[in-house]
Amino acid sequence: MRILLVEDERDLAAIVKQGLEEDGYTVEVAHDGEEGLYMAENYPADVIVLDIMLPVIDGLTLLGKLRKKGVATPVLLLTARDTVLDKIKGLDTGADDYLTKPFDFGELLARVRSLIRRKSVIKETLIRIDDLEINTASHEVKRGDKVINLSSREYALLEYLTYNKEKVVSRTDITEHIYHEETDMDSNVVDVYINYLRNKIDKDFKNKLIHTIRGAGYMLKGHNI
Amino acid sequence: MLNSIKFKLLIWLLIIFSFIFTILGLFLDYELEVVIFDQLDRSLTHTLQTVGNPLIMEASHGQLPMELWELANITTGIFSERLSGHYYQITSLKGEVLSRSPSLGLADITLPIAGASAIPTFKTIRGPNNVPLRLISQSLVLPDESTLILEVGVTLEDTYTVLRSFRDIVIIVFPAIFVLSAIGGLIITGWSLRPLKMFSSKIGQITEENLNTRIEDVRVARELKPLAESFNTMLIRIEDAFQRQQQFLSDASHELRTPTSIIKSYCDVTLSRERTANDYKEAMIKVGESVNRMCDIINRILIVSRLDNKTLKLKPVRIDLMEVMKDVIKIIEPAAANRDIKMSLDGRSVVIRGDTEGITAVFTNIVENGIKYNKPGGNIHINVDEENNQAIVTVRDTGIGIPSEEIPKIFERFYRVDTSRGQTVGSGLGLSIVKGIIEAHGGRIDVESAVGKGSTFRIFLPLS
Numbered sequence: 178m179r180i181l182l183v184e185d186e187r188d189l190a191a192i193v194k195q196g197l198e199e200d201g202y203t204v205e206v207a208h209d210g211e212e213g214l215y216m217a218e219n220y221p222a223d224v225i226v227l228d229i230m231l232p233v234i235d236g237l238t239l240l241g242k243l244r245k246k247g248v249a250t251p252v253l254l255l256t257a258r259d260t261v262l263d264k265i266k267g268l269d270t271g272a273d274d275y276l277t278k279p280f281d282f283g284e285l286l287a288r289v290r291s292l293i294r295r296k297s298v299i300k301e302t303l304i305r306i307d308d309l310e311i312n313t314a315s316h317e318v319k320r321g322d323k324v325i326n327l328s329s330r331e332y333a334l335l336e337y338l339t340y341n342k343e344k345v346v347s348r349t350d351i352t353e354h355i356y357h358e359e360t361d362m363d364s365n366v367v368d369v370y371i372n373y374l375r376n377k378i379d380k381d382f383k384n385k386l387i388h389t390i391r392g393a394g395y396m397l398k399g400h401n402i
Numbered sequence: 403m404l405n406s407i408k409f410k411l412l413i414w415l416l417i418i419f420s421f422i423f424t425i426l427g428l429f430l431d432y433e434l435e436v437v438i439f440d441q442l443d444r445s446l447t448h449t450l451q452t453v454g455n456p457l458i459m460e461a462s463h464g465q466l467p468m469e470l471w472e473l474a475n476i477t478t479g480i481f482s483e484r485l486s487g488h489y490y491q492i493t494s495l496k497g498e499v500l501s502r503s504p505s506l507g508l509a510d511i512t513l514p515i516a517g518a519s520a521i522p523t524f525k526t527i528r529g530p531n532n533v534p535l536r537l538i539s540q541s542l543v544l545p546d547e548s549t550l551i552l553e554v555g556v557t558l559e560d561t562y563t564v565l566r567s568f569r570d571i572v573i574i575v576f577p578a579i580f581v582l583s584a585i586g587g588l589i590i591t592g593w594s595l596r597p598l599k600m601f602s603s604k605i606g607q608i609t610e611e612n613l614n615t616r617i618e619d620v621r622v623a624r625e626l627k628p629l630a631e632s633f634n635t636m637l638i639r640i641e642d643a644f645q646r647q648q649q650f651l652s653d654a655s656h657e658l659r660t661p662t663s664i665i666k667s668y669c670d671v672t673l674s675r676e677r678t679a680n681d682y683k684e685a686m687i688k689v690g691e692s693v694n695r696m697c698d699i700i701n702r703i704l705i706v707s708r709l710d711n712k713t714l715k716l717k718p719v720r721i722d723l724m725e726v727m728k729d730v731i732k733i734i735e736p737a738a739a740n741r742d743i744k745m746s747l748d749g750r751s752v753v754i755r756g757d758t759e760g761i762t763a764v765f766t767n768i769v770e771n772g773i774k775y776n777k778p779g780g781n782i783h784i785n786v787d788e789e790n791n792q793a794i795v796t797v798r799d800t801g802i803g804i805p806s807e808e809i810p811k812i813f814e815r816f817y818r819v820d821t822s823r824g825q826t827v828g829s830g831l832g833l834s835i836v837k838g839i840i841e842a843h844g845g846r847i848d849v850e851s852a853v854g855k856g857s858t859f860r861i862f863l864p865l866s
Binding site for chain 2: 185188189192193195196199257258278279280281283335
């Protein structure tokens with residue numbers, strides 16, 4: 178999943194980015210409102226974490242512009258102001274959730290997960306596809322009784338496929354949501370990671386869950402629908 | 403009790419009332435006596451004429467002895483009853499009683515002999531039986547040139563009774579009226595002090611929660627309007643000060659939230675898994691930086707609050723501003739060199755009395771701003787001079803400038819110029835502290851600025 182973080186305090190942006198990445202997200206950072214608006218419009222993210230007090234364009238103006246242009250990406254507002262009026266104003270401008278500084282990092286992660294679920298048809302944190310179990314909160318993956326250890330990149334790919342289960346996702350979709358914008362689109366990095374994932378999830382099992390759809394992309398699909 | 407307006411009003415009311423009532427009573431008593439005596443004297447004059455005129459008439463006919471005899475013996479009515487209180491007596495000039503009313507004759511009592519006087523003379527005497535008597539006397543010249551003295555008297559017993567009962571009434575009525583007016587006074591003072599009571603209960607209800615309460619004009623008595631107005635003005639000032647205080651508090655906590663979130667995020671993320679010693683070290687460095695930033699903000703807030711309640715301790719000594727500026731340039735030099743900004747200083751040595759640390763902080767802050775908001779390759783020119791008993795330090799930069807509508811705001815607390823691209827770190831308390839310290843020294847600061855061209859700060863300080 179790809180997160181756009183718009184935060185002008187560089188130290189804060191750096192640690193939040195690190196924390197989110199360690200949790201398996203792909204994070205792009207913008208340090209002011211103008212840059213944030215450009216990135217939100219041009220590089221689709223799954224969630225935008227947006228500070229309100231920003232130079233050049235403030236967070237609420239940025240949010241208003243995004244919503245006006247029809248960008249419906251879930252937005253989590255970060256702010257140092259915590260009056261009820263500030264919250265009302267933020268939510269009315271089009272924010273989906275609200276977090277007051279200083280925040281607990283675990284809460285930030287939980288709220289981000291909740292925003293991702295909101296967009297998907299899957300509403301549980303524990304997702305089952307046949308005998309594959311994915312805990313999106315703890316990032317624990319099991320197939321049958323066997324615990325599967327995935328790297329954060331592999332987990333991110335599996336999670337993305339899971340949230341889009343029974344749908345065909347193209348290589349471009351995957352690149353956009355899992356990798357940084359700088360990643361070379363032509364590289365076969367997606368295929369490489371799909372291969373890693375197959376080795377860990379499907380290789381030792383009779384029922385294969387990851388399917389290649391020729392000319393279109395990949396799909397995660399169970400047999401017992 | 404003695405201090406209460408109500409009590410004082412009542413005391414004064416009663417004193418004035420007693421005074422007026424006493425004067426009125428005495429006046430009425432005197433007037434009544436005058437009226438009654440006047441009436442009495444007129445009736446005596448009338449009786450005198452009734453007795454005297456026939457005497458003169460009869461004397462001209464030589465019938466005087468007969469008339470005198472008749473007066474003494476065949477008079478009827480009140481003059482004929484023994485000691486009735488109504489008397490007449492006719493005497494000769496020698497004091498010989500020629501005739502008297504039967505009321506006297508029957509008791510064989512004579513009235514004191516009056517002196518001769520052609521006009522009627524009145525006096526009050528002790529008459530028969532010690533009864534007070536009003537007496538009129540007049541001498542009558544008969545046709546034969548002889549003179550008689552005629553006296554007519556009437557008892558004053560009834561008159562004195564009337565006057566006494568009048569005084570009795572006054573003495574009974576006075577305390578009653580006194581008590582009644584005391585009660586009335588209490589009611590009236592209580593009633594007229596009611597607006598004050600309402601006023602004070604209104605004031606009593608005001609707390610920090612409802613500082614926006616005002617004493618409404620319509621319901622306040624005209625006399626209390628000035629009080630209500632000044633009270634409202636005071637409330638506005640208090641509310642304003644309170645709001646500024648709250649704003650300050652909220653801004654201050656807002657400023658502290660950013661470093662706090664950095665510290666918290668570093669702790670949360672770093673502790674979420676096992677890390678290398680180097681990772682922990684890096685996190686600690688970041689936490690340390692944020693803690694320093696918080697300390698700095700807290701120190702500044704402390705200075706601001708001390709400037710506010712005037713408890714900032716300044717140690718005034720003689721300072722040469724030229725030397726101060728040389729030090730400031732030394733401090734700033736590395737930062738200026740970093741951004742390729744040239745600094746120059748000219749003017750002359752000017753001595754003021756001031757707190758070395760405070761004055762140095764002021765100029766460091768101003769010159770630092772000149773660097774922070776400057777363009778790379780720009781310059782800062784500093785001039786130290788004196789004029790009209792004032793030291794003037796001019797700091798001119800070639801920076802980004804301040805839009806004219808922002809200029810009044812730059813000395814506000816937590817104000818930050820927004821046109822720079824997120825490069826400015828700081829609490830935003832800088833210029834408000836600068837201004838506070840300068841004013842604590844009895845000086846002032848002003849700014850001229852043109853966007854894109856630069857700003858000129860001028861600091862005026864009194865000479866030592």
